[in-house]
Amino acid sequence: MSAISRDEVAHLARLSRLAVTDEELDVFATQLDSILEHVKVVTEIGSDGTDADVAPLTLPVGNVNVDRADVPVPGLTPEQALSGAPAREGDRFAVPRILGEE
16 A cells, blocks of 8 residues: 555645646655655664664764854855845845735
8 A cells, every 4th residue: 555645746746836747646656655665664673672683873983062163253245145146136135926925
């Protein structure tokens, strides 16, 4: 039995505002089902304590956090921040309106 149906993929596509063809729905449903099956297998490994050949996670170095000093530094100027923007309005990024808002 599939973990995800074609209808669920269509619902996810609508929520994500993705245009998906009928053929793509079938492909994506198969791919997502395969991904979910692999995730299920991975989550079951060692979960019951019977997988003695699965070593616990270890790190080659000690668990040490490497923190940098919390020192204030100057930020970007508006001109620097907007230098690579495809569109701008004054000192702001220009983006398209969504959801029919005015």
